[in-house]
Amino acid sequence: MQTAIVTGANSGIGFETAKGLAALGWRVVVTGRDAGRLDEARLAIVEATGGEVAARVGDFASLASVRALADALRAEPRIDLLVDNAGIALGLKRTSADGHDMMLQVNHLAPFLLTNLLLDNIRASAPARILVVASRSHVAARDHGFDDLDFGRGFDPAQAYARTKLYNVMFARELARRLAGTGVTVNALHPGEIRTRIGLDGDFAGPLQLLVRIGHLFMRPQSEGARVTLHVATAPELEGVTGQYFTTRLVPEEPSQLARDDAACRRLWELSAALVGLPAGA
16 A cells, blocks of 8 residues: 655645545555644544544654654655645744744755655655645745845745745755656645635734735635645656646646756755755765
8 A cells, every 4th residue: 555644734735635645545644733633634534535544743843853753754664655745824933943934944944854854765665756835926036045044134924935935846856856766756836726724823913814814715725725736646647757846737837947946956955954954965
């Protein structure tokens, strides 16, 4: 039985992705930071699909917790699919216990670390796939921001979110390059504008909260949130396709010019590895 790991799967797109994979006969491991909500999600997926679903707790706001999660996941006999789905949107700057901007850590550094720690297991399960759930919002990033990764010189919530989503696309592109020829493919994707809790469970307040809630009125229902992810995860015709960016059209599309800068992708990898305590060549 193929095994998939889906991060941030207690709600939203991650939950729908895990449910969809379970319905297709995959063994699914769901992860999230709240044990109670995660177990509720696990039970709901089992009830809906009859599938085999396990839960592992991991808080992306703590790199130590990410390492502990990786230790637990490395006990899996195989990892055929990793879906880096967990993410947040915050209206105010917050700092993690590790000293990093919270959006940078949860949206980029934590999945970067987790994925690297699981690479040996994923390679051993090849052919295997890694998916990084990004966003069309990455096109709004004005620059790579390498001289101020943690937004120490100023925090604009929309720019911070856009830049961390840019990093998602760049991470997938560079990882695909590094894994060429291993049988492991890596792709980024935009799932569509889906009505999830992102932006509502954070600290958006006042006019910004109102804008988020109005925006949700025009988004597609959560039940449609896994359409792109499931396609890129399971479509037979995508076997061997790697280093691409998919959108709701379900075909590879060009990401932003910033995301296609291969030298910058390598630089982001080096900076990220240093921040999470991995060797640059990992």
